[in-house]
Amino acid sequence: MSATSGSPTLTGTSPLTRLALRRDRLMIPLWVLITGGLVASGPGSLGSLYGTAAQRAELSASMTANSSMRSLYGPVLDDSLGGLVAWRFGTFAAVLAAVMSLLIVVRHTRDEEESGRQEMLSACAVGRRAPLTAALLTALTANAAVALLVTAGLAGQGLAGALALGLAIGGTGMVFASMAAIVAQLTESARLAKGATGGLLGLAFVLRAAGDAGSASGDSVLTWLSPIGWAQHVRAFAGERWWVLLLIAAAVVVQTAVAYGLTARRDVGMSFLPTRPGPAEGRLATTGALAWRLQRGTLFGWSAGFLVAGLVFGGIVGGAVDIVGDNEQAREIFERMGGQSALTDAFLATMVGMLGMVASLFAVGSVLRLHGEETSGRAEPLLAGPVGRLRWAAGHLVIAFGGSALIMLLGGLGLATTYGKDFGPILGAALVQLPAIWTLAGLAVLLWGAFPKAAAAGWGVAGLFLALGWVGPALNLPQVVLDLSPYGHLPKVPGPEMAWTPVLALTALAAALVTAGLVGLRRRDIRN
Incomplete structure (x- = not known):
């Protein structure tokens, strides 16, 4: 593999990224269509159900007053059609983007090491950080496609709100992609890396649900502690808070830096939390x-x-x-x-x-x-x-x-x-x-x-x-x-x-x- 960057630690990033995209040529489009299509279909489905301002206002009031519904979907921040789409589909689209991202990153990092393929690739001209960079770039490509599909699908409801929601969903995916990059350095198996990152995703959803159940405004401290809640705090179609996207970007940058620091301090196939050795005599x-x-x-x-x-x-x-x-x-x-x-x-x-x-x-x-x-x-x-x-x-x-x-x-x-x-x-x-x-x-x-x-x-x-x-x-x-x-x-x-x-x-x-x-x-x- 030829060098594709001035840094020796990133040599081979471009070929590895192309390989990852080729391997995921079916999985990524499917996830993008499901996640982005779910949100893009919102105006048509909700518009046919709640076509008048009075119907939307009534739905907004009843859902905001229902703590159980707030815990599942979050509060309705605006009763426009775009606001209802963000309420109904935004949280679940963010969760889907997060799942897609953690699967991509773990597959092209820890899974490659566990199978032994990464060791063979590392025998070529491949920098130490190239595999992780390729995995993150692949996740970035997938999340950018989701953000683009969401923005294009909702542009008719207001470009600012559509762009804010698309970036919030894609940004949430990248938060969990960089989180999975850290977990992949700590654990020794891909199965454990997926499970641990999935557990963190579940914790983030529970924090957001608990915060929204107790606060009709959506500004609970628990919601602010959740990366899924950050997507909600962007307030797409409800007076966008663009600065929250900087919080999401900062989390991605910090977590990526931590992952890079960890990958530079371990050997291929090893981890910081090795698997506990089994008994001297087999029990299975x-x-x-x-x-x-x-x-x-x-x-x-x-x-x-x-x-x-x-x-x-x-x-x-x-x-x-x-x-x-x-x-x-x-x-x-x-x-x-x-x-x-x-x-x-x-x-x-x-x-x-x-x-x-x-x-x-x-x-x-x-x-x-x-x-x-x-x-x-x-x-x-x-x-x-x-x-x-x-x-x-x-x-x-x-x-x-x-x-x-x-x-x-x-x-x-x-x-x-x-x-x-x-x-x-x-x-x-x-x-x-x-x-x-x-x-x-x-x-x-x-x-x-x-x-x-x-x-x-x-x-x-x-x-x-x-x-x-x-x-x-x-x-x-x-x-x-x-x-x-x-x-x-x-x-x-x-x-x-x-x-x-x-x-x-x-x-x-x-x-x-x-x-x-x-x-x-x-x-x-x-x-x-």
């Missing part, structure tokens, strides 16, 4: 125990997250009527997402459906852990012993399929607990989501088992279905498009009717996909 007697050891931290994190999410969603069920009021178009959207039942049941079905769609990400990620074990070379020594391929795969698949059932039960339990009634129907509604979750997990098994080079496409399919379920009804997409997702075929419960045919059909489809994937695994070579 089965492949299932090994799979549990590898994935238990992820499962515990998802379980805690779903329980908290269920508790939050259950607390805002009572505000569902306030959201909709007498607006027939809003009622129609909830009914499309949650079924033709009473409004409260439709809202509950919508919340459970959202949990189900997010749970599919856990299931797909748990399945694709097999792909990571294979490509990193850890699977080959294991399979060289008296361990069959199916037995090895079965341990991880039990975590994927059983773990998704566990987190859905916990999400349903949290929802029913704060709602205060209908425990049985709500837990049943949570379990009804499992056939669709398992169908996506089965598709991931098929891709990994039969077409390992295309295994990462499992993430793309899961993201596509998540986008369809999340913004499809609000965009009034045709039912035939919504039905592309397995979630579009599930019965909408809790409600008066329970259709077993699609549940059984999707379960059978999931079983067929898993079977086909395992057959493909038996017939192909193991990669290293």
Whole structure:
């Protein structure tokens, strides 16, 4: 690799950046379209629901008075259409940008070191700080694309507000990108780096939620302690505070400097917080125990997250009527997402459906852990012993399929607990989501088992279905498009009717996909 900078520590940055962008040529556009498209679709969906100033003012007053809704979305800072878009979609778009950014940075830093690829690259003319710089530049490119899409999509509502919201969302992504860069220096595994940065993101969301729940103005001290709250404090479409963007930029600069300082003081593959050595004698007697050891931290994190999410969603069920009021178009959207039942049941079905769609990400990620074990070379020594391929795969698949059932039960339990009634129907509604979750997990098994080079496409399919379920009804997409997702075929419960045919059909489809994937695994070579 030729030098691309005057500093020897940055030699090779340009080729590494191009390599990272090429490797993420599918993932980054998908994340950008989901994140930016979610916000850009806001004026159309909210404009059709709240077309008059009186309707928007009524919604603003009711949402600002509801502490549960403030904890989820934040306060409504302005009742213009742009202000409602910033309120409804700004926080979640910032979270999506943060998740995208931490995944990009960890993938091109710690994940590369853990797999051994970075050591081979470092044998060439590659500066010590070039890999980290390339990862941050890749994250910057992705966040700039999100900011541009948001700005272009909302420019009709006011260029200043659109630009402020776009920069706030993209800036939040870069805050967590630089945060992930620090964590990647401290931890020894990519899995732990993702989990730790994700935990910090969860803490930031909780701080913002707690601050907004206690303050209708949005200026709580807790909100100021959260990087997600900083995006809110930019006040897009509500008298922009441009100086808050300097706070975001300062955080990025300081965290990046810390990451650079850390990477200069360690060897490739090492970390400042090394993994604790195991016992002298192994305690894992089965492949299932090994799979549990590898994935238990992820499962515990998802379980805690779903329980908290269920508790939050259950607390805002009572505000569902306030959201909709007498607006027939809003009622129609909830009914499309949650079924033709009473409004409260439709809202509950919508919340459970959202949990189900997010749970599919856990299931797909748990399945694709097999792909990571294979490509990193850890699977080959294991399979060289008296361990069959199916037995090895079965341990991880039990975590994927059983773990998704566990987190859905916990999400349903949290929802029913704060709602205060209908425990049985709500837990049943949570379990009804499992056939669709398992169908996506089965598709991931098929891709990994039969077409390992295309295994990462499992993430793309899961993201596509998540986008369809999340913004499809609000965009009034045709039912035939919504039905592309397995979630579009599930019965909408809790409600008066329970259709077993699609549940059984999707379960059978999931079983067929898993079977086909395992057959493909038996017939192909193991990669290293």
